[in-house]
Amino acid sequence: MPSPSLPPEVRRSAGAYLEAADRAAPGLVEGLYLHGSLTYGDYRPGRSDIDFVAVLSGRPAGHVVQRLGEALAELGRHHPRPYFDGLHVTRADLTGPPADCPDVPCIGEWEFQPVGRFGVNPVTWHELARGAITLRGPRLGPGDVWADETALRAYSHGNLRDYWRPALAKLRAGEGTVAAGPTERAQGLTEWFVLGVARLHHLLATGRLTSKGGAGRHALTAFDTEWRPIVNEALRIRNGAGTSAPGYDTDPAARVRDTIAFVEMAIEAGLRLGP
Structure with missing residues (x-):
C-alpha cells in the first residue's frame, strides 16, 4: 500500500485506485509508480496532480480495459481532486522508446481513453528512469526504462x-x-x-x-x-x-x-x- 510518507490525498487516491483496479481485474496491475512533482519534492496540495504509470501483467482485452475505465471513474467520483493522471503499459513498453509504445489505456483530468497516448513521451520515461516512487512491484533500475x-x-x-x-x-x-x-x-x-x-x-x-x-x-x-x-x-x-x-x-x-x-x-x- 502507499507509503505513509506521501501526502494524505496521494495515499488515499493511490490506495483507492489499486483497490478498485484489483476488484475490476485481479492480477492486472502488477506495478504502480508515481512521477512528476512528487519525485522532485515539489508537490503542492490543492494544485498539483498525481502522475502515475501502471504496469500491467499483459496487454488487456477490450472488456478488461472497460472495467479498468470503470475503476478510474469510481475513483474520480469519490476523490475528484487531485486528478489522477497516467497511463497503463507493460514492462516491455518501458524498455523501448515511447515512439514504439502502442496506444494504451490512459487518463487525464478524468477523461479516460481506452487507447490513447496521454503521457506516452520521453519526459515520462525519463522521470521513471531517474527515480519513480514505487507503490507496487519491483523498483525500476538501470535497464528497466529506456532513456536517451x-x-x-x-x-x-x-x-x-x-x-x-x-x-x-x-x-x-x-x-x-x-x-x-x-x-x-x-x-x-x-x-x-x-x-x-x-x-x-x-x-x-x-x-x-x-x-x-x-x-x-x-x-x-x-x-x-x-x-x-x-x-x-x-x-x-x-x-x-x-x-x-x-x-x-x-x-x-x-x-x-x-x-x-x-x-x-x-x-x-x-x-x-x-x-
Whole structure:
C-alpha cells in the first residue's frame, strides 16, 4: 500500500485506485509508480496532480480495459481532486522508446481513453528512469526504462514549437476574454504557461529535468530582470501564497499581457538553444 510518507490525498487516491483496479481485474496491475512533482519534492496540495504509470501483467482485452475505465471513474467520483493522471503499459513498453509504445489505456483530468497516448513521451520515461516512487512491484533500475538524452532534447524542442507556439497564439487571440474573465482561470493560465515553457527552457539550457517550481526559479536567473514580476507571480500562484503583486491586483489585463510577452520570449529563447 502507499507509503505513509506521501501526502494524505496521494495515499488515499493511490490506495483507492489499486483497490478498485484489483476488484475490476485481479492480477492486472502488477506495478504502480508515481512521477512528476512528487519525485522532485515539489508537490503542492490543492494544485498539483498525481502522475502515475501502471504496469500491467499483459496487454488487456477490450472488456478488461472497460472495467479498468470503470475503476478510474469510481475513483474520480469519490476523490475528484487531485486528478489522477497516467497511463497503463507493460514492462516491455518501458524498455523501448515511447515512439514504439502502442496506444494504451490512459487518463487525464478524468477523461479516460481506452487507447490513447496521454503521457506516452520521453519526459515520462525519463522521470521513471531517474527515480519513480514505487507503490507496487519491483523498483525500476538501470535497464528497466529506456532513456536517451538526445531524444529528450529533441522532444522538448519540438514541444516548444508544435505545442506551446500554437497554444500561445490561442491565448493571444483570447487575451481580452481571459483578462475580463474569472480571476482563478486567468491565474491558472499564467502558472501553466509561464512555468510550463520555463521547464522546457531549463531542460534545453541545462540538460536536466525539473519541476514547475524549479523551472520558475531557473527563469528568475536565466532571463532579464524585467521578467521577474510575472515569474514571481506564477510561482506565487503555484504556491498558493498571499495576493498578487499590486500591479496585477489592480490591473488583471497586465498579468495576461505579461504572461503572453514572457512566454513568447521564452519559447524563442528555448528554440535558439537547439535540439
